[in-house]
Amino acid sequence: MAAGLIDGAALAAETLERIAATVHAAVEAGARPPCIATVLVGGDPASHTYVRMKVRRAERAGLATRRIDLPASTTTERLVTVIRSLSADPEVDGILLQHPVPAQVDERAAFEAIAVDKDVDGVTLSSYARMAEGAAGFSSATPGGILRLLDRYDVDVRGMEAVVVGQGPILGRPLSALLLARGATVTSCHLLTRDLRSHVERAELLVAAAGRAGLIPGEWVRPGAVVIDAGYSDGGKGDVDFEGASERARLITPVPGGVGPMTIATLLDQTVAAWRASTSIS
Template sequence: MERQLDDNAQNVMDGRSVSRVILAEVRERAERLKAATAGTPHLAAVLIGDDPASATYVAMKEKTCRRVGMRSTVHRLPANTSQAEAEDLIRRLNADDDTDGILVQHPVPRHLDEQAILDCVSVQKDVDGLSTLTMGLLAAGRPGFRACTPLGIIELLDRYHVTFEGAEAVVVGRSNILGKPMALLLLERHATVTICHSRTRALADMTRRADILVAAVGRPELITGAMVKPGAVVIDAGYNKVPGRASDVGDVEFASAAAVAGLITPVPGGVGPMTIAMLMQNTCTAAEQRRSPAS
């Protein structure tokens, strides 16, 4: 019989608790920076269109900025904004000495080239880590901001003292936002990395090899306990709306996977809080790099 586990089980990684610790650390850093330079870290969020979920996410980020003693400004553009108008706003924010970090809320309206907009963000202010140049720095092993969700996963694993070196890691998903940077960050930590995706043959054979398994493919409960190596660390980075389900559903079938895994993240309360914590951390770092007397 499957062992039913709740979010208080010993093998469940608590992203909410870890994120609170990180946010407290960020607040201390922001206070020190303000004392030294009279400057408060400032995040500019760009929200294009009227997607309700995007508005909710931006509001959460605004609230978190206030919580850690940082400023947040939301630049709202209508859904019919042109490519030129969106890119012009980004360039003005790049030139604004009062702005430390720039976030373009995903997704943008379909008529816009989202990657081209992201590519307008200055590397020094790309706190979401999603421009082509910033991702290239990651691929080359050069310093730069890392995408918030994969960075948050690495941070969570570090705080749970997970060993990367020599581990076999499997990432299910190959998006630019999550799958690809996740694989590169794991590689940077000396894991042996395999990337799987929707066209991978014998997916279960691949996932059962993983010491660290990251599910980020956007398919509800694709990964079941039968696909998990006993004792593996399972990271569920999926958030899926399923009719009839009260809350978001991950890419991992939690009950069966938790009965097998050594460590596992829940949905919600696992990866999500870490993503916002990393955005705050990156923004504070950007402010330190730009505002500190030695910079």
């Protein structure tokens, strides 16, 4: 029996429609719109594409945007100064530093310059600690989007054997923390994990986030498992063999159209939440 499809594009569209309605009503009543600032360092074409997409989606939903593009030669000190200025600006509600930054920049120092109440991408250590404790705050956008998808499809992770393949600071590690906080039993794997197959075969919930196309063959997937493929490689391929996994899984995300749309929707929804908190809009 074919797996049910987890439609991230549909949930993202609903989320953006709700955001647009909220912002429109507030602006009509005289409020300023929420504002997200994007910071991009260097000329990486993929990064420019992602930022353009995020800005376009934000503006369609009625948000104001502020885009800061810095040259590839930018120093850590210069980037930190720019981000601290945005953090201090009362007209800016959310800050997104596009990852990755050039090698000479201390990315962690740049992330830590983001005020925690404007960390709508959930990249600061303070946000990570809150995710690990299950406390209030902003989650990392992609992991937060994955949790929203699981909620929409009534996947209760409490007590589930969850395997996360990928330990990146933007996706794998924060997602593992979020799943632990929700009561899942989490195994965190990566490309150096010995006998990866044995871990994957145990997973009731499998999240693939290694960025290696076809890393996980369909026959490794446990029958009845929920498969979230958050990997993406050139050519639009995910980490999981979709066709093979679909014959065994209960639910599965497509690539594209699964996790990706929810990343932007979650980012903008958290920006609206930050705006509400700073302006006391109900």
